[in-house]
Amino acid sequence: xxxxxxxxxxxxxxxxxxxxxxxxxxxxxxxxxxxxxxxxxxxxxxxxxxxxxxxxxxxxxxxxxxxxxxxxxxxxxxxxxxxxxxxxxxxxxxxxxxxxxxxxxxxxxxx
Numbered sequence: 372x373x374x375x376x377x378x379x380x381x382x383x384x385x386x387x388x389x390x391x392x393x394x395x396x397x398x399x400x401x402x403x404x405x406x407x408x409x410x411x412x413x414x415x416x417x418x419x420x421x422x423x424x425x426x427x428x429x430x431x432x433x434x435x436x437x438x439x440x441x442x443x444x445x446x447x448x449x450x451x452x453x454x455x456x457x458x459x460x461x462x463x464x465x466x467x468x469x470x471x472x473x474x475x476x477x478x479x480x481x482x
Contacts, residue, residue: 373430373469374416375439378479380408391426391473394442398482410479415439418470426473429457431466442471 378398379391391411393404401410418424427449428442443449449468453460457468 377415390444410482412476414474426471428471
């Protein structure tokens with residue numbers, strides 16, 4: 372199963388729910404996005420049968436250690452990262468878009 376430890380921040384939605392954003396591979400990079408919100412260490416993993424999620428991540432094949440390198444709360448936002456579209460990038464073997472679940476591991480302190 373595809374999974375990667377990433378760091379993000381939690382925001383309140385207008386309807387009272389929550390969403391996660393500012394996903395990065397290092398907590399300090401997430402801190403640059405908002406220096407007031409706590410940093411969450413999360414496991415980003417592909418959805419299992421029967422699960423539903425709005426989150427989509429890009430599984431990169433461009434490094435020796437394949438992993439998720441981008442993650443967003445809507446597929447169309449992930450798609451905006453690719454000027455010629457995700458399909459072209461997938462066809463060129465650069466990676467694949469994966470529907471993912473976000474599992475909180477811990478709230479980071481002193482990042």
